[in-house]
Amino acid sequence: MPDLLSSPAVDIRNLTVRRGGREVLHDLSLTIPRGSITGLLGPSGCGKTTLMRCIVGTQIVASGEISALGLPAGAKQLRLRIGYVTQAPSIYNDISVRENVAYYAALYGRDRDATDTAITAVGLLEHEHQRGDELSGGQQTRASLACALVAQPDMLVLDEPTVGLDPVLRVDLWKQFKELAAGGTTLLVSSHVMDEAEHCDRLLLMRDGHLLAQLSPDELRTETGEQNLEHAFLSLITREGTRS
Numbered sequence: 001m002p003d004l005l006s007s008p009a010v011d012i013r014n015l016t017v018r019r020g021g022r023e024v025l026h027d028l029s030l031t032i033p034r035g036s037i038t039g040l041l042g043p044s045g046c047g048k049t050t051l052m053r054c055i056v057g058t059q060i061v062a063s064g065e066i067s068a069l070g071l072p073a074g075a076k077q078l079r080l081r082i083g084y085v086t087q088a089p090s091i092y093n094d095i096s097v098r099e100n101v102a103y104y105a106a107l108y109g110r111d112r113d114a115t116d117t118a119i120t121a122v123g124l125l126e127h128e129h130q131r132g133d134e135l136s137g138g139q140q141t142r143a144s145l146a147c148a149l150v151a152q153p154d155m156l157v158l159d160e161p162t163v164g165l166d167p168v169l170r171v172d173l174w175k176q177f178k179e180l181a182a183g184g185t186t187l188l189v190s191s192h193v194m195d196e197a198e199h200c201d202r203l204l205l206m207r208d209g210h211l212l213a214q215l216s217p218d219e220l221r222t223e224t225g226e227q228n229l230e231h232a233f234l235s236l237i238t239r240e241g242t243r244s
């Protein structure tokens with residue numbers, strides 16, 4: 001059986017992707033462990049969304065191999081097992097938050113309790129009767145997240161889920177992510193804010209379509225001699241720059 005719990009949640013070998021006639025991911029190889037939080041970090045345009053699209057199977061790849069939960073990325077059996085929250089909120093505007101979440105709950109065979117839990121988890125209980133188009137940007141982001149959470153997938157791929165959220169809510173969400181990981185869910189969370197790296201068990205650091213490193217926040221500190229993770233990332237970039 002390829003889907004042994006000891007195998008990584010995601011295994012990528014020599015992945016190359018072209019978009020708009022340009023190579024945007026260059027020969028990436030990486031693994032993502034199960035039951036933990038992996039942060040995908042790097043500046044705008046470095047390829048985070050593209051890499052996530054590859055993992056969930058919505059991106060045409062030029063070459064390379066990608067397996068997710070022991071199956072080829074995009075396999076039909078993965079549809080119910082991997083939740084993907086895109087960078088742009090994707091909820092129905094003409095129905096309420098509760099109806100949006102309940103819709104996904106029904107789709108994935110979850111009950112009313114799961115709907116309540118997901119809405120509470122993203123702090124939208126107070127706004128659950130507002131329609132999608134009556135929410136603020138941050139609330140729309142959170143409603144999208146609730147739609148993914150309610151499915152209780154084995155793996156959650158979240159593209160910049162904390163952008164536009166206030167610090168209190170951010171802390172709450174990271175707490176939720178930690179609880180999910182402790183329960184065995186694999187999380188891949190992108191961000192371009194290095195502060196958020198602190199919440200992750202492991203980091204994938206990207207720049208210009210290249211993977212600079214895959215390591216833990218503590219390993220990044222040790223490797224660079226910088227305590228501040230933002231400085232550590234910059235130090236890594238400078239070092240790579242002088243090598244090439």
Ligand SMILES: Nc1ncnc2c1ncn2[C@@H]1O[C@H](COP(=O)(O)OP(=O)(O)OP(=O)(O)O)[C@@H](O)[C@H]1O
Pocket residue numbers: 019020021024042043044045046047048049050051087192
């Ligand atoms: N639809 C597209 N057609 C052509 N090129 C694209 C397309 N989408 C993205 N790109 C290019 O691919 C590269 C990687 O983009 P990607 O969206 O993966 O970056 P990102 O790290 O997610 O950035 P951000 O932090 O701004 O979301 C960029 O150079 C971008 O211009």
Ligand SMILES: [Mg+2]
Pocket residue numbers: 048049050087159
């Ligand atoms: Mg992106």
